[in-house]
Amino acid sequence: SQQGEEDPQALSIQEGENATMNCSYKTSINNLQWYRQNSGRGLVHLILIRSNEREKHSGRLRVTLDTSKKSSSLLITASRAADTASYFCATEPGAQKLVFGQGTRLTINP
C-alpha cells in the first residue's frame, strides 16, 4: 500500500492564484520529498525536507512538514501555466528507498 497519499487528487486554478497540495503518510520518516511530472516525462525533484525541519522554501515553492500529524503540504505561489503537471510526495521511511503517493494533478487555467 502507498505510504504517502496526496490530496486533492486533482486541482484546477486560475493563473496567478496559489495552489496547495497535501500529503499524508503512515509511518515515521527520515525525510519527505516532492516531485513534479510533466505529461509523459520522468519526475523532477523539487524539494526535500528532513524530519527535523518544519518549513522549507525554494523560489515560489513552500513546503511544510508536521511529523506529529504525519502530513506535509506543498504551496506554489503565483501559479503559471508552466506549473501544470502532476505533483508527487515521496517518503523515505529508513528502508533504503522512497515510497511515492499517487499524485495531485494540477491544472493552471489562463
Next chain:
Amino acid sequence: NAGVTQTPKFQVLKTGQSMTLQCAQDMNHNSMYWYRQDPGMGLRLIYYSASEGTTDKGEVPNGYNVSRLNKREFSLRLESAAPSQTSVYFCASSEYYYNEQFFGPGTRLTVL
C-alpha cells in the same frame, strides 16, 4: 553529462516474449531504482540497488529480474512478458538512498 538514460523509449512485445530494459547514469550515484507507472497512478518500486553489488525487491517484483552490472548500469529483465506488464517504466538514481532521485525519460512498454 546526460544524467539518467534509458533504452529503448518504446517497445511492443507479444505475450511470452522476453526483453531487457537498459538504464545508465553518469553521475557516479550509488543507488539505482526501477519503477513502473500505470495510468493515473503513482510510481511503484519494482527493484532497487542501494549500492553496487546489491539488489532488493520493491513493492511489485513478480515477473521481473534485475542486474546491477556495474556502478553506472542497472538493467530490468522481463523473462516472459504478460499484458499486465504494460506500463511506463522509469529508472532513477541517487547519490545515496536518502538523497533526491534523478529520473530517466521512461520506456513505454506495451504487451499484446
